[in-house]
Structure formats: structure tokens, C-alpha cells
Amino acid sequence: MQPFGLTLTRALGLAALGLALALPNLARAQQAPAAAANTFDSVKSRGQLVCGVNTGLAGFAQPDSQGVWRGFDAEYCRAIAAAVFGDPNKVRFVPTTAQNRFTALQSGEVDVLSRNTTWTLSRDTSLGLDFSATNFYDGQGFMVKSSLGLKSAKELEGATICVQPGTTTEQNLSDWARANKIKFTPVVIERLEELVSAYAAGRCDAYTTDVSGLAATRSAQPKPDDHTILPEVISKEPLALGVRQGDARFADVVRWTHFLLLSAEEFGITQKNVDQMLNDPRPEVQRMLGKNGGLGPMLGLSDDWGVKVIKAVGNYGELFDRTLKPIGIQRGPNALWTQGGLQFSPPFR
Numbered sequence: 001m002q003p004f005g006l007t008l009t010r011a012l013g014l015a016a017l018g019l020a021l022a023l024p025n026l027a028r029a030q031q032a033p034a035a036a037a038n039t040f041d042s043v044k045s046r047g048q049l050v051c052g053v054n055t056g057l058a059g060f061a062q063p064d065s066q067g068v069w070r071g072f073d074a075e076y077c078r079a080i081a082a083a084v085f086g087d088p089n090k091v092r093f094v095p096t097t098a099q100n101r102f103t104a105l106q107s108g109e110v111d112v113l114s115r116n117t118t119w120t121l122s123r124d125t126s127l128g129l130d131f132s133a134t135n136f137y138d139g140q141g142f143m144v145k146s147s148l149g150l151k152s153a154k155e156l157e158g159a160t161i162c163v164q165p166g167t168t169t170e171q172n173l174s175d176w177a178r179a180n181k182i183k184f185t186p187v188v189i190e191r192l193e194e195l196v197s198a199y200a201a202g203r204c205d206a207y208t209t210d211v212s213g214l215a216a217t218r219s220a221q222p223k224p225d226d227h228t229i230l231p232e233v234i235s236k237e238p239l240a241l242g243v244r245q246g247d248a249r250f251a252d253v254v255r256w257t258h259f260l261l262l263s264a265e266e267f268g269i270t271q272k273n274v275d276q277m278l279n280d281p282r283p284e285v286q287r288m289l290g291k292n293g294g295l296g297p298m299l300g301l302s303d304d305w306g307v308k309v310i311k312a313v314g315n316y317g318e319l320f321d322r323t324l325k326p327i328g329i330q331r332g333p334n335a336l337w338t339q340g341g342l343q344f345s346p347p348f349r
Helices: 004-037 039-046 072-085 101-106 121-126 168-179 192-200 211-219 248-266 283-288 305-313 316-323
Strands: 049-054 091-096 129-138 140-145 160-163 185-188 206-210 227-229 237-244
Touching: 039 049, 039 072, 039 248, 049 072, 049 101, 072 091, 072 248, 072 305, 072 316, 091 101, 101 129, 101 237, 121 129, 129 211, 129 248, 140 168, 140 211, 160 168, 160 192, 168 185, 168 206, 192 206, 206 211, 211 227, 237 248, 248 283, 248 305, 248 316
Parallel strands: 049 091, 160 185, 160 206
Antiparallel strands: 129 237, 140 206, 140 227
16 A cells, blocks of 8 residues: 555646646637637728628529629628628628538638528537528428429439538438438539539439529529429428637627617618618617617627618518519518517517
């Protein structure tokens, strides 16, 4: 049996050694969140928001004939820029594919991902990113040529189906087919433009993605009526804005920009009447628009950040109607909670 003093000395020595070995790892663990937490300051000092968007999806993010990015996701980028800078034009758009979008965010190539991306548990926990807000509730469906005469996705036995890799769509398709005992042949193509071209050229019998994406693709075809979106919706796809993990300050700015758009619609504040609404006596409206409450500085923003955002892009309903309604997408679950939908903002107080 060893003397107590020797045992204690050895224990203390081992503890000190363990602490010494642990300190570098602890330092690295502390540095990672600190680096992420600097996004807000980096954006401010750069004088520009860098926003990751789709490579081109009608209604969501697509450059027009002048090279100006248009669509629902692109407008969210402008809204965030308006919140931070008071100027919706201080944003640079970076097209990202389904495969490289997460790497672009992780590496710092983009500050925020506004790219029809589904919020899932594995993505939330293992990819180094956080989802700040669900700005569009969607679900996966199927589109086929109307000439096939199909009425249900369950008639796709033996079909070839176009699908993008690296997406929840690919896994959902396999899960659905297995559950329904349907055999199919996947046609897997990474780039969206090439995938849509393959479907249009008849290389596959059906194309599967989020229903909103199907509607966008259908609207862009020479004869939209030649394509039918089948009635089945086989998944839940909460599309959300993504930031880097550990980036709580910037995540708050992104999250509350979304909530502002929802609350503005709920309280009847529009792009045209926002100046007049500054005189609205309702306390929550006054807090949203910076008349009192001091909420802007809590986010690191100006008191009137809400006014600047609404002037730039309007409220959620205006943004939706301007970008998605023209391609045939209805509000559905994206209606406000007061109208039977799922979109809901916490209170501004």
C-alpha cells in the first residue's frame, strides 16, 4: 500500500497533466463559437451581406434579364440587408447548389443561407449550422407529363424518377417507395438546370422535389398545362434560413427580420403605409417601428430598422404575392395564424 502523501501527489500530478492536455481542446472549442459570433461585426465592417441562394429557381431566386436577383429567397436577403444597413441593395448573391450550400456557409463564403433548405434534426446538429426561422412550409410531391394520364403517385410503379442528390428529397423518395412497395429507377443529377432539362427531354417519367419547386419548374415550361403535379404530398419540408452554429447574435437579426415581416402583415403595415403607421396608437406597432421600447438596439440595429425593412420589401404577404403567387403558389399553410395558417410571430416586446 502506497503512503497517502505519495498517492495524493501522484493524483494531483495526473490532474494537472489532464488539465494541460485539455486546455488546447478547450481553447479550440471556445474559439469556434467566437469566430462564428463575429459574423454580425464582419458584415457591418464589410459593408455588405453575402447571401447564399439557389442557382436559379423561378419565384425563389433567379437573376432576371438584367442580372438582378428576384424571388422570395432573394427578397429575404434584401430584408436582412435593410435591417443591418438600412439599404436593401447592400447584398451580394452567391448561387449555391444542393451539394455545396452547406460548405459555403460553414466556410464563411456566405453569411446566411436563404435557399429553400429543409430544417432537419441531422442538419441542425451535425453540419455546423443553425436554422433561425421557417419562412416557408412545404412538402414533397411529384410532377409528370400530362400525356401520361396519371392521377396518383402510386401509379409510378416501374417509373424512372428525376431527383437531386444531397437533398432530403432523395431520402424521402426512397422511404416513400419502400413504404408503398413501389419499385422505381432514380435518375440522379446534381445541377437543377440539368435535372429539369432531363425531365423535359423525357429521360425520366417523373420529377420529384418540394411542391413549390415543382410549381416553379412547371411555370417556366413553354406549355405549363402539359405538366401535372400529382396530389400526394409525401413529406414535411419546413424551409428555413440558415446561419453558422454559435452565431446567436446574427441569428437573432435574421430570425426577427422574418418575424417583423409576419407581424407587419398581421398589423396591416405595408410598404406604402409604413410612414403613416408610425402614428398608430397600438403599443406593439410602436415597438415594431421603433417609436418606443428600444428593441432595435437589443439586436444591434437602429430604432427604425423595422421601418427600413418594410419600406424595402413590404410585409410577408406582399413579398409572397409579388414573388410566388405569379407562379401559382397559394398561401396554404403559409397563411398567418389568424387566417388558419402556420405562420406566427412571437410578440415584439
